[in-house]
Amino acid sequence: MVINDEFYMSLAIAEAWKYQLLTYPNPAVGALVLKNGEITSLEAHQKAGNAHAEVLALKSAYLNKNPKSDLQAINNPFAIHDYLKENHNGFFEDCEVYITLEPCNHTGKTPACSDLLVALKPKRVIISVLDPNKKASGGIEKLKAFGIDVTTDICKKQGDDLLFPFLRYMSGKFVFFKLAVRANGSIDGGYITSKESLTYVHELRNVIDTLVIGGNTVRIDRPTLDCRFIENGKAPNIIIYSKQKEFDRTIPLFQIPNREVVISDTLDTSSGYKMIEGGYSLLERFYDRIDMLVLFISPNFKNTNDILLSELKFQILYSTRIGDDELMLLKKRL
Amino acid sequence: MVINDEFYMSLAIAEAWKYQLLTYPNPAVGALVLKNGEITSLEAHQKAGNAHAEVLALKSAYLNKNPKSDLQAINNPFAIHDYLKENHNGFFEDCEVYITLEPCNHTGKTPACSDLLVALKPKRVIISVLDPNKKASGGIEKLKAFGIDVTTDICKKQGDDLLFPFLRYMSGKFVFFKLAVRANGSIDGGYITSKESLTYVHELRNVIDTLVIGGNTVRIDRPTLDCRFIENGKAPNIIIYSKQKEFDRTIPLFQIPNREVVISDTLDTSSGYKMIEGGYSLLERFYDRIDMLVLFISPNFKNTNDILLSELKFQILYSTRIGDDELMLLKKRL
Structure with missing residues (x-):
């Protein structure tokens, strides 16, 4: 088994499938955070209204290394964003964040994930599939504009399969x-x-x-x-x-x-x-x-x-x- | 998903299942190496006579960080053992080695894995299931005698399932x-x-x-x-x-x-x-x-x-x- 971007993205995709069909009207999405090469979290979006996959993964990664943090008790997506923005203290600068779908660039039931990533400044963001939802897209451009290294199209075929139900109900x-x-x-x-x-x-x-x-x-x-x-x-x-x-x-x-x-x-x-x-x-x-x-x-x-x-x-x-x-x-x- | 011993052992078990039934008369075994928390290899035993899972994983971990090493071209199990024993230079001292089965303590078609581990001195060895083969057992005692930290019974139920065909044909x-x-x-x-x-x-x-x-x-x-x-x-x-x-x-x-x-x-x-x-x-x-x-x-x-x-x-x-x-x-x- 080669340990590379595809390996980590496959873990994120497999995690996302566990909640497939249950995230309606949101897409099933998975995310994984590597800190200095170490897997510190692997999460998936579970239910519309709850935090997005990458937010859960950023939260879990932070808690993995700061288990006594107050963040433990925070579940509201807006409150997680706020906590991480205020308390990250450079924690994510040696992190690579794998996400099966381009982070949303739009505030709806939850705040824009692209804004959180820009604030936390991970050294690299790796994405499988671009966001087909016009309203939420533009995440990658924003990350790049703020100097974050972005890799796309990793496991694209599997990422597309994961998104299939979402694309159908979007239509x-x-x-x-x-x-x-x-x-x-x-x-x-x-x-x-x-x-x-x-x-x-x-x-x-x-x-x-x-x-x-x-x-x-x-x-x-x-x-x-x-x-x-x-x-x-x-x-x-x-x-x-x-x-x-x-x-x-x-x-x-x-x-x-x-x-x-x-x-x-x-x-x-x-x-x-x-x-x-x-x-x-x-x-x-x-x-x-x-x-x-x-x-x-x-x-x-x-x-x-x-x-x-x-x-x-x-x-x-x-x-x-x-x-x-x-x-x-x-x-x-x- | 909690990132812990069970998480890494599950990856090793899943890798081993890919070669289940094909390793006869050997058991299906998987192994994973963490170096400083980073997954540097994930391998499985593929065929009787070929290198054991932990040897392949130790080899891949070394190559992951030393991609130009001569080890790349070495496939004979005895030669892999010899190369790693001579050239490791402390490489594995910050490594944790996950193995679905107790490392063999017996030289047969391939040399004893316990001897290799003792020579490379990883900081910890994590094992799912003890070796039921009397002839090959005793690996854990040897590792402990040489001061290696050993954890056993991780994902034991899944490790036992993986070993089921081997136990049957051993009988x-x-x-x-x-x-x-x-x-x-x-x-x-x-x-x-x-x-x-x-x-x-x-x-x-x-x-x-x-x-x-x-x-x-x-x-x-x-x-x-x-x-x-x-x-x-x-x-x-x-x-x-x-x-x-x-x-x-x-x-x-x-x-x-x-x-x-x-x-x-x-x-x-x-x-x-x-x-x-x-x-x-x-x-x-x-x-x-x-x-x-x-x-x-x-x-x-x-x-x-x-x-x-x-x-x-x-x-x-x-x-x-x-x-x-x-x-x-x-x-x-x-």
């Missing part, structure tokens, strides 16, 4: 399909995946605008479709995809307060951040309209009779262990 | 089953996996003692079962599992020179390092006798009619991207 819509299968492809016959996988699905439900579900699933499974495995989760609005408009209103999903439920027989996925949950037949129906497949694969085999599927082709963007299962994020192969 | 036999499936579980209807996956299978064939294959596969597919995708590969001996002893001898697998082919109707997997290649029915038949499942999952879906399988349970030890596919190494869940 107006992002629709992903969640499917859970066993290693032999069976999808009925009881629970397929582990509690950790179900919890991750509840985290996804908590950030999406709308959950699309098939009418048959609603009739047969009588689901709740809430986020009960996570704290303070918000149950998403529902579109039931069904030609038949009649449903038993005692099915638990209809009982959730403040939830909008629409019954529709169109495949409209034209806007918003939507998750479709279903099996093979719904996947076939929506294949042309989805941007990504979120595929859980349990390591177990069980014989059931639910295989019926045309030929669908995907490309793996990311895979990871989650509980007992393997999770794969797939993009359609066009 | 007399290791049998793994290779299965390739599409995301919906289909396994017929043409090639399933990418060229890179096939190449990896050829690398496996090159190190195993025996390849077990079902009689039906031989009759229908008429395979060659060689290692033609890799250089200088040795086609393995074959056991055809079949009650019917008659085979068309023009089938390519019978044409390979110096190959032993046995036709057997017993499920004998009592000794050696064996790979079984097959589909669902062979997996069902051998499930009780295998130690590990090597599962390739293509990201594509295709409807075929080959699903027929009882309930089989596995635990994921490792997963990684290989070509277009996901590769999972699974252990039976007992």
Whole structure:
């Protein structure tokens, strides 16, 4: 293994993928700080409104060497910026900061990362992908204008893959399909995946605008479709995809307060951040309209009779262990 | 992400898994060197007879800071040991060496790693798992006797998982089953996996003692079962599992020179390092006798009619991207 910019950027990209799909409407971003060659932090943006990846990484790097600092208790992004600007005392001047995405140059829910970097003056900033968001771009020019050495396009292909969902929803819509299968492809016959996988699905439900579900699933499974495995989760609005408009209103999903439920027989996925949950037949129906497949694969085999599927082709963007299962994020192969 | 011993050991363990199953009869081992806190190398043992992981990592660390050294051209394990012992000049005294397995204390095909470490005197050696091989153990005592600080049991659970195949074949036999499936579980209807996956299978064939294959596969597919995708590969001996002893001898697998082919109707997997290649029915038949499942999952879906399988349970030890596919190494869940 060669220890170089690509090695460190790969660590930052891998860290960012852990929060992919959960940072909506922000992109998934990772960052790593080397101080005098030593990794002092590796962080990722976790949730819109929370600090950006590079801010978390700068904070962790500072705390790594100053563990008793008051910064430990500070989580508000503005307050982190202020603390570091006031107290850095040249700490970052022998640091190199790896970021999977150009630092934002725009004050929104959080202050501009480019301003913080300019104030802390690391000796080098290494970036994978330029910011495609016009409103937030210009970070690199600002760093350079203040004399910071900037390297770009490191692991650009992997950086682009990481940004794929963000680019799609920036363009107006992002629709992903969640499917859970066993290693032999069976999808009925009881629970397929582990509690950790179900919890991750509840985290996804908590950030999406709308959950699309098939009418048959609603009739047969009588689901709740809430986020009960996570704290303070918000149950998403529902579109039931069904030609038949009649449903038993005692099915638990209809009982959730403040939830909008629409019954529709169109495949409209034209806007918003939507998750479709279903099996093979719904996947076939929506294949042309989805941007990504979120595929859980349990390591177990069980014989059931639910295989019926045309030929669908995907490309793996990311895979990871989650509980007992393997999770794969797939993009359609066009 | 906390940057600590566990973080660095995880990198070494991940590197070692890349060569899992290929290091036979040696264990898969990874190593990482920190010099003054900076990662200067990350290496894994790749092949029996080649240098051990910690020797490769010590070599790479030295070259990282002395790129023009003559060591660059030296690959023989004895010569690397000699070069480093003569030329280290205190280079490793500010180094910490992470190794997934206790350094060997025994001269075999390569010299004892413990002797090299004692000569180079790193300030600390961090180990995940103690050497279960009585013949090679005692490394830690030697390091301590020479005043080197030793930390053990870091990421021990993951270190044990990494060592699982080695422990099995140390006990007399290791049998793994290779299965390739599409995301919906289909396994017929043409090639399933990418060229890179096939190449990896050829690398496996090159190190195993025996390849077990079902009689039906031989009759229908008429395979060659060689290692033609890799250089200088040795086609393995074959056991055809079949009650019917008659085979068309023009089938390519019978044409390979110096190959032993046995036709057997017993499920004998009592000794050696064996790979079984097959589909669902062979997996069902051998499930009780295998130690590990090597599962390739293509990201594509295709409807075929080959699903027929009882309930089989596995635990994921490792997963990684290989070509277009996901590769999972699974252990039976007992």
